[in-house]
Amino acid sequence: MPENLLTVRGLHKVYGKRDSKFEALRGINLKINRGESVAIVGKSGSGKSTLMHLLALLDRPTKGEIILDGTNTSKLKQRDLNKLRNKEFGFVFQQFFMNANDTVLNNVILPLKIAGVGAKERRRRAMHALTIVGLESKAKNKASDLSGGQKQRVCIARAIVNNPAVIFADEPTGNLDSNTGAKVEETLFSLNRDKDITLIIVTHDEELAEKCNRQIRISDGRIESDEDLATEREIEAEIAAENEELRKNHKTGDMDADGLRDDATVSHVKVKEVK
Amino acid sequence: MKALDIIKEANQSLLRNKLRSFLTILAIFIGSFVIIISTAINAGVNDFIDKQMESAGGEDYLEIMSTATSDSINSLMNGEVIKEYDKKSTNQSDLQITDEQVEKARKIDGLQSIDLMTQFQVEYFKLEGFDKKYSSMGFNLMPRGTLRMDLTAGRMPNNDDETTYEILVGQDYVKYFGFEKDEDIVGKKITLYAPETLKCSMTGNADDCTKPVELTIVGVQAPGVMAMGGARINVAAMNRITDINYAGLPNEARVSVMATAQVDPDRIDEIKDKLAEIGLTAMSIEDEIGQIKTFFDAMLTVLKIFGGIALVAASIGIINTLLMSVQERTREIGLDKALGMSNGRVFATFAIEAISLGFWGSLFGIIVSFLIGQAVNFVTHETILSSLPTFQLIIFRAVDLISITLIIMLIALLAGVLPARKASKKDPIDSLRYE
Known part of the structure; x- marks a missing residue:
């Protein structure tokens, strides 16, 4: 039985207000298991980046909830979210985002520095991460001296230095030619295979998406297709049932009178019940 | 993130833009230098006066002149060369200390002797x-x-x-x-x-x-x-x-315009009041020292104000430098935040960068003031102050240097609040998208 890592229920994200209101996500339900490699695919403007930002806890949803490893993240304070990201997630971006003037090693160390790990320990772990991506010999080099592919592998080293549960990769090969891109892909998938790190890749590159064991297609803020559509229907039905129950409770006056009907507040009630 | 890491980070980012940081530090240095050197001169002068007076004794000594004389000295000091005729203060005989006044003064309790100082x-x-x-x-x-x-x-x-x-x-x-x-x-x-x-x-x-x-x-x-x-x-x-x-x-x-009196030091204020009643103004050694000190203090306060103005200008420089730094490092801030750095830490990074600017500026101020101070002390000893071997024109006191440094660091911190807030409020996603 695969272990559930992420559950997303009724996720909505609205940008702007009133006239300039734009609904980027319109009710996303999905489950991701530990060790999966998932590609989130879609045209630009489909909402795939927004979905990734929400999954990565970089942004908060307007409605809905994300449950990570059994923790309802909408209940967490910003500080705890920061800690969670620092401990559980690794990030790989299309534009690398490295400090070009600093050494490769110092770039890899960054998440550990933020976590407050001691100097000796973080050095050791960063060297280990660099060894995994095959760049230990470049540790002392300036980041700006590396090639594009090497840079992205350093970024992968940075993403795994904290032993994360999930790596979020936003178009990881978008800035690379096909040869170097292939090497970066290989590094990512081997981490997924060997270290059981869950991989969530946002891409519009179909070839890369095909290499993942699951593709989630996003269109107009909704899931268009997913191998695991059954789960989604399940969640949908769950939410509907909860709403129904809520409505009943509301009528009998058991609940607060503030119309707890939207998906976000469903979770509110549920957590209360669990306690 | 550990405090030491933040301090290191802040100073490394200052080193990234060496010229810009240097110029900002230079501006702070000018202000701190002026303040440090004038404080040191003030300390030197006060120390000298104190040393001179320490051995002088004279707690029982009063210098006396008629109130009319004292008034006209005061108006002269205030630049009133010509003023409306007032019989009291312009009458020559009023400027003198009269025998009658001396007789009255002798009867004051606690006044042991009075000597007219005739020319x-x-x-x-x-x-x-x-x-x-x-x-x-x-x-x-x-x-x-x-x-x-x-x-x-x-x-x-x-x-x-x-x-x-x-x-x-x-x-x-x-x-x-x-x-x-x-x-x-x-x-x-x-x-x-x-x-x-x-x-x-x-x-x-x-x-x-x-x-x-x-x-x-x-x-x-x-x-x-x-x-x-x-x-x-x-x-x-x-x-x-x-x-x-x-x-x-x-x-x-x-003609005696001055007199000296020996009095009971414990009753000196009371005696001064009684002398005033008979038209005599008395000054104790303390009053005279006070006058000299006030004069120097006033002069050096003006200098310190100039230093303060320079510091205000410098803190605008700090704000500017840090705002540019925040702008340049938008994506870096975005990354830091994505990787879990809290707003508070981002704020602290920039605040400490500001404090570091202040610290380096004032440290250079101390070093340069110290070198110049030593040189000035040496030269003045060889020349104009050679007859006063115990006098150091410029004295650096640790307590002054530390408090000036702390004050400058505080000013720098205040200047850093705006840019640091700006940095801490940045949204990680928007910052990562920043071109």
Whole structure:
């Protein structure tokens, strides 16, 4: 039985207000298991980046909830979210985002520095991460001296230095030619295979998406297709049932009178019940 | 993230833009330098005055003038050269201290003695063992009481005996007459030739109208502000010389605008008030020192204000530098936040960058002030202050340096609040998208 890592229920994200209101996500339900490699695919403007930002806890949803490893993240304070990201997630971006003037090693160390790990320990772990991506010999080099592919592998080293549960990769090969891109892909998938790190890749590159064991297609803020559509229907039905129950409770006056009907507040009630 | 890491990080990012950081630090340095050096001069001057006065004693000493005189000195100080006629303050006789006032003053409880300081003249003097006549800058009074001069040899002149004439000379006398040691001049007789003014105005020949007063040199005074003017004679000698000066003249001709009094130091304020009631203004040693200090303080405060203005300008420089830094590092801030750095830490990084700018600026201020201060102290010792070996014009006190540094760091922190807030409020996603 695969272990559930992420559950997303009724996720909505609205940008702007009133006239300039734009609904980027319109009710996303999905489950991701530990060790999966998932590609989130879609045209630009489909909402795939927004979905990734929400999954990565970089942004908060307007409605809905994300449950990570059994923790309802909408209940967490910003500080705890920061800690969670620092401990559980690794990030790989299309534009690398490295400090070009600093050494490769110092770039890899960054998440550990933020976590407050001691100097000796973080050095050791960063060297280990660099060894995994095959760049230990470049540790002392300036980041700006590396090639594009090497840079992205350093970024992968940075993403795994904290032993994360999930790596979020936003178009990881978008800035690379096909040869170097292939090497970066290989590094990512081997981490997924060997270290059981869950991989969530946002891409519009179909070839890369095909290499993942699951593709989630996003269109107009909704899931268009997913191998695991059954789960989604399940969640949908769950939410509907909860709403129904809520409505009943509301009528009998058991609940607060503030119309707890939207998906976000469903979770509110549920957590209360669990306690 | 650990505090030490943040401090390192902040200083590394200052090093990333060396020229920009340097110029900002330079601006802070200018302000801190001015403040540090003027504080050090202030400390030097105050220390000097204190040192001079420490050994001076004189808690029982009052210098007295008529209130009218004191008022006109004050108006002169205030630049009022001409003013409306006021009988009281312009009348010559009011400027003098009258016998009547002296009589009243003598009756004040706690006032032990009062001596009028009549203007006295000495035509020339002779020193035992030397044939020639010499003239000097003048002779001051060594008043009664505990007032002490810094001595290098001998003792203070005695004021107990009204017939013993004694004098305290400055080191200039030792040098001029070629004595090897200060002790060598002690015990020598010095004869002052006082003119009989009335007689002299008729004969016109100083030799025919002067009378000698023989004094014993009892001590040598160390160089210092108190020694300026050369020599000090005791009250008995002064009275003797004035008697010669005014021989044959009516008593009214003796013009005294000043007097000195020996009083009970515990009742000095009460006595000052009582003297004021009879139209006399008295100043204690403390008052006089206070006046000198106030003068220097005021001068140096002006300098410090200039330094403060420079610091205000510099803090605008800090704001500017950091705003640019925040702008440039938008994506870096985005990444830091995505990787879990809290807003507080982002704020702290920039705040500490600001504090570091302040710290380096003031540290350079301290170093440069110190070097310049040492050089100035050395040069002044060799030249204009060579006669005052104990005087250091510029004194650096650790407490001053530390508090100035802390204040400047605080100012820098305040300047850093705006940019640091801006950085901490940045949204990680927007920041990562920033081109």
